[in-house]
Amino acid sequence: MxxxxxxxxxxxxxxxxxxxxxxxxxxxxxxxxxxxxxxxxxxxxxxxxxxxxxxxxxxxxxxxxxxxxxxxxxxxxxxxxxxxxxxxxxxxxxxxxxxxxxxxxxxxxxxxxxxxxxxxxxxxxxxxxxxxxxSDAVCLRMERAIDALESYRKRGGSVLHGRCGAVLEESAVELIADLLHWTSARGLDPDDILDRAQMHYEAEADAA
Incomplete structure (x- = not known):
């Protein structure tokens, strides 16, 4: 099917x-x-x-x-x-x-x-x-995440096609790694950024 x-x-x-x-x-x-x-x-x-x-x-x-x-x-x-x-x-x-x-x-x-x-x-x-x-907020975040991952994969010229879990998972890893490079280049602490993102995620997950 x-x-x-x-x-x-x-x-x-x-x-x-x-x-x-x-x-x-x-x-x-x-x-x-x-x-x-x-x-x-x-x-x-x-x-x-x-x-x-x-x-x-x-x-x-x-x-x-x-x-x-x-x-x-x-x-x-x-x-x-x-x-x-x-x-x-x-x-x-x-x-x-x-x-x-x-x-x-x-x-x-x-x-x-x-x-x-x-x-x-x-x-x-x-x-x-x-x-x-x-939750509207959770669905909206999911939609934004998928949009970002698909856009990121296409800009990177990946030979992988589609939206299967493995493709989006690899795109997520690459996107997070690039964001950590960006935070470091801006003089920010990557670990602090990750901790803050985790806190946001856990707070929203508990409220869902």
């Missing part, structure tokens, strides 16, 4: 798949891996549940084996989850006292998401929801 990672300000990941029961587990795993790359693992449980329900609904109501696409979009304090399929029939939210099989996915979206909806697309329809990620 290849993912198409689009490097833009909103952090968008496109995961095409076939609506098969065996694919649902792989789709959940791919979503969790992507959240880890973005540093927003706290939304993992909610995202897995939403992905499971949306993918299962495609299997039940559009057809087993039909093509579909999951789109994850990180928008700072929110994660947008979209499920696209080839059917133009929009689902409806049934009454809460109906059978458990009936409309369960939409009731779950309405309960867990800060916003959700459906839309007709050129190829069928999309069902989407947005999940709260938590």
């Amino acid at each position: 290849p993912g198409i990672d689009i490097e833009d300000r909103q952090r968008r990941c496109v995961l095409p798949f076939e609506a098969l029961p065996a694919e649902v587990r792989l789709l959940r795993r791919a979503a969790v891996v992507q959240l880890g790359r973005w540093g927003v693992q706290t939304a993992g449980d909610a995202t897995q549940l939403v992905v499971t329900e949306l993918a299962t609904n495609v299997i039940k109501h559009v057809g087993e084996g039909s093509p579909a696409t999951l789109i994850l979009e990180w928008k700072r304090e929110r994660l947008r989850v979209e499920m696209h399929d080839k059917s133009s029939s929009l689902p409806t939210l049934r009454t809460a006292d109906c059978e458990a099989e009936c409309g369960r996915g939409l009731h779950l979206l309405a309960a867990m998401a800060v916003d959700w909806g459906t839309a007709i697309t050129a190829l069928g329809k999309a069902v989407w929801c947005e999940i709260e990620l938590g």
Whole structure:
């Protein structure tokens, strides 16, 4: 199940798949891996549940084996989850006292998401929801860090491509080393800078 990672300000990941029961587990795993790359693992449980329900609904109501696409979009304090399929029939939210099989996915979206909806697309329809990620400050720092690391890697002319953990980790080490050289050249104490940065990190982590 290849993912198409689009490097833009909103952090968008496109995961095409076939609506098969065996694919649902792989789709959940791919979503969790992507959240880890973005540093927003706290939304993992909610995202897995939403992905499971949306993918299962495609299997039940559009057809087993039909093509579909999951789109994850990180928008700072929110994660947008979209499920696209080839059917133009929009689902409806049934009454809460109906059978458990009936409309369960939409009731779950309405309960867990800060916003959700459906839309007709050129190829069928999309069902989407947005999940709260938590601390705006933490998400904003993660976004700034990824921007800085990607920009730093490109300026350095690295032969490594992509945004996998190993690439960004190496970029982080090189960036920190250069910053320490800069602090030393400015007459500052690199150890003091590291200690102050660690104090900031621990204070924000405890408050999260």
